[in-house]
């Protein structure tokens with residue numbers, strides 16, 4: 001199935017799941033016809049939210065809507081052939097995650113070499129790529145720097161599914177995968193930490209938690225942090241792909257070079273260097289200050 005078909009299935013299953021959990025179909029079965037406000041009162045939800053949910057169900061063919069704005073079920077919404085709705089939802093979500101990993105893997109294949117070679121990383125012996133997903137950048141790093149050991153740290157769901165993305169025919173022991181949550185769990189020890197396509201997606205509070213943890217574990221005078229992000233120009237109008245991407249962002253934001261420099265300095269990193277690679281992602285490297293900040 002193509003991406004559009006997958007998105008359709010995910011939307012359909014999500015609407016079905018939420019509406020059935022709220023017992024909307026129970027209220028509207030047996031030719032019962034109700035307005036959104038009546039459904040909202042019965043399920044004790046907001047009118048606005050209920051109306052959106054009912055409209056979504058109608059647009060997906062799970063409910064009917066009359067010109068007067070009444071909702072009803074024409075048939076039993078979806079035959080699940082004995083499959084529990086929770087299981088159906090879980091399996092569709094799992095597929096969506098797999099597609100997300102495939103997409104990240106493909107983008108990383110295009111960007112990893114330029115990120116890995118943006119700076120001379122030969123002084124480092126160990127790297128931890130936080131949110132490193134399928135390990136594309138990790139593999140690129142060990143190719144370029146054969147003495148390097150790289151730990152890819154990502155959520156358990158992701159790490160459980162990385163095997164099918166590994167390069168075939170090679171037994172690479174210098175890339176390891178560790179499951180964890182970088183907000184909650186201890187971070188693996190490393191000389192160099194990498195955050196590739198992570199910070200732009202986080203709000204200030206989450207950035208504070210993550211950068212404080214990295215700053216605390218990073219070795220003064222020896223440790224460093226490498227970011228891979230789209231770096232906007234100082235006016236924040238270019239490159240367009242970075243500015244346009246921010247239209248679809250919820251919590252985070254895109255930054256220019258000065259903002260990334262300030263952010264790293266705030267968390268104890270110094271000598272911040274920025275490399276505009278000409279590829280999709282640029283690179284920012286900062287070294288942990290010798291003395292405590």
Ligand SMILES: C[S@@+](CC[C@H](N)C(=O)[O-])C[C@H]1O[C@@H](n2cnc3c(N)ncnc32)[C@H](O)[C@@H]1O
Nearest residue numbers: 104108131132133154155180181182183196197
């Ligand atoms: C946008 S992707 C970037 C993947 C990769 N770094 C790259 O540049 O292609 C974000 C990654 O961060 C991971 N991630 C998100 N929240 C996380 C958390 N709390 N702990 C660990 N990894 C996390 C996601 O699973 C995903 O692999």
